[in-house]
Amino acid sequence: MVVIVIAVIAGAYVATMPSAPPVTPKETTLIIADVMDITSADPTAAFETYAYNVVYNCYDRLVELNGSDFTKVVPGLAESWTISPDGLVYTFHLRQNVRFASGYPVNASAVKFSFDRVIKLDLAASWLFYEYGMTLNSTEVVDTYTVRVTLDYPYAPFLFIFAAPVASIVDPTVALQHEEAGDLGNKWLTDHSAGSGPFILDSWVRESQIVLVRNPNYWRGPAKLERVIINNVRESSSRKLAIETGDAHMTYGLTNEQLVTMQNNTNLKFVRGWNIGVEYVGMNTKIDGVTPTPFNDPRVRNAVKYAIDYRTIVDDLLRGNGIRLMTPIPKGLLGHDPTMVIEQNLTKSRELLAAAGYPDGFDTTLVYPPGSVAGIPWETLALKVQEDLAKVGIRVTLQVMVWSQLLNLYRGKKLQMMMLGWFMDFADPDDFVHPFGHVRGSLAKRVSYNNTEITALVEQAARTSDLAQRAQLYQQIQRLLLEDGPWAILFQPTVTIVLRADPAKNVKGYVYNPMAEWYYPISIGT
């Protein structure tokens, strides 16, 4: 009996096989093969690149970033704005007649609702508002289309926070229609959208697929793409095959070896962009914030910096998928200085160690996460650093650690050396010099680094609205960090996006934006 049932099922299956439709995407559907580590598409809770891609396209902000030019913001929902001379009051004049995808109007009350929501919910991205002095009293409705935000203290980069996904304008009516237990619609917005952006989050099958559909009422005019499908393909070789066969129009995160083998494929084109981020080795000066380590001595920190062979890392290991960078401000942001680099110098490194009282080196442990960075495994980088430091007598034990554990120990100031990345939260250099240099910075405090001069300069730069003056202050900060800081910054990672180039599937109009992908201008075909 069982055999018969099986035979029938098998027979039925075989019979259906030839009639299976070919997997051919429609011309107005963009199919992306990517890794999809998203926990929430609610702008308040979304705090990772993959979620940004959804939030960015489903919502609008008062001001927006323009492609990869991060030196200024451009008008978004706000047509114009003014900043008071003391830098405390921002007044935004909204575009009139803009509607959310639901049809409800975008107005000053919606802006106040959205900003207050970020503060009330206090989720993963809310710190961006809290940290810089936004409270429930900060946002005021002046009239239907004018909104005023008052800060407690001047913070020059704040305009860039208004361009970050957390500052997306949420449709109050829709959010409140789906409110549960006072969550301001947070649970519902985890996998739905309520914005005025060019796309609407249509469906999300966890770990499998996200579908965005065009918002027909988008105020700039409907997007050329009808749908954007983001397929979760975790294995890079499967992503590679998907783009090569044309099952996907666009993919990311291929290894450097895979990219090399694809270079001659004329059906593909490659866009090289740079992440606004840095990869670094951190040195904890005091374990638990109390017990000094050898890294408490700036000479030892510098010995580490001089021992590492940065050039080989960028040229050979990364095969060019990285930009040389030794200071925290990456290319693309104000104050970036490509000349501020040092070369490996083993003699100098040994001298510094001897002067600090470690002529024979010392033992230490370097912790790094699993997975890969800039197309190579973290482990490869860790081995390289271990090998380089061994040349000057620093004996490094490597330890790979899952993120949940690593974060816990890092925050607890328990790690001696750690290798990690830092990526932009909003497009301003303060988002780099503050964490790396300020005494209360989210990284500096994990390694008990306290340099009062740097701290004062970071604060001064954040209050300075004159760009030239700010740039100069950032130069000073970076020089001090290079000479004294507990960070051996290894490189700025780049990212290679692979796109279809054949006439039928050609991805047209794509512009790389390091904050999040922007699907609006994209079309398929020639």
Add this chain to the structure above:
Amino acid sequence: MALWRYVYRRLWQMAIVLLGISIITFVLARYVPGDPVLTYLGVHAREETIRRLRDKWGLDRPVWEQFFIFLKGLLQGDLGTSISTQHPVTSDLAAFFPFTIELATSSLLVSIIVGVPLGVISAVRRNKTIDHVSRIFALTGSSMPIFWLAIMAIYLFYFRLGWVPGAGVIGSDVQRPATITGLYTIDSLITGNFPAFVSTLHHLVLPSLVLGSYSTAVTTRIVRSSMLEVLGQDYVRTARAKGLPERIVIYKHALKNTLIATVTIVGLNYGGLLSGAVITETVFARPGLGTYSIGSMLALDYPAIMGVTLIATIVYAFINLAVDLLYGFLDPRIRYG
């Protein structure tokens, strides 16, 4: 009646096993160094936010108290809310498990359809060419790393030959079936979405062949060895002496008596297939219990870890019970009591 008493007793034993496993997993997960709140909030998290969420999720309470809260919820069918997905764990499991059931079941079918006949033929034609071939096949199938096999299979059948789709559970151009059972094959049939049914089956071919290769190999070997044992028994000789056709001897007298071993291995295989096939799921970009469990473990998502552990335990327990009950059906000499 004895049978029902037996089932009743087994269900009680199952409840005790579940409780034991829950306690062990609960305590172990809590003593793994790491903090789910930090993983959720990231490196920037403010102390106030961390405290608030710890309080909200009850993580600041003593472990025993947290366990009793969990137990109370469990008895009401509530496994709590997943920290990383912010969905009830029960609805996450309801979303992910059907994908695993489809993959595991189709892999199991492959292993039965290929493994059983191959084992029988191999035993009957012992030391003949077909036996050697099948033994090499079984050895290869059980020792080939599944990751490598999966990549090679995709490369050959999807990329080179284009016979089957590569990644995913259904074609991007196909309307996914409305969720009724969560099983795309069933839901698409119920809703009359035939293209979705075809596409789902199409997407199951390669992963089930790859995932089923190990179980097929194991099934072949077990069937072969138990068949060889049975073929040497007196009653087989008697059957042959009676002049029964060889086909009847093999399929009626011998094969029936190997079924105990076959059912055991098939049950074990099914348990293994259902409780997660992470690598196959990853390479073929399929969601499922495997990827969900790995994700929850990496994020130290306590409620999700408990949910996954419980469902795996229940699956194993029920399959074992089913196998034990089948023994009685297959061999009337077995009595329950």
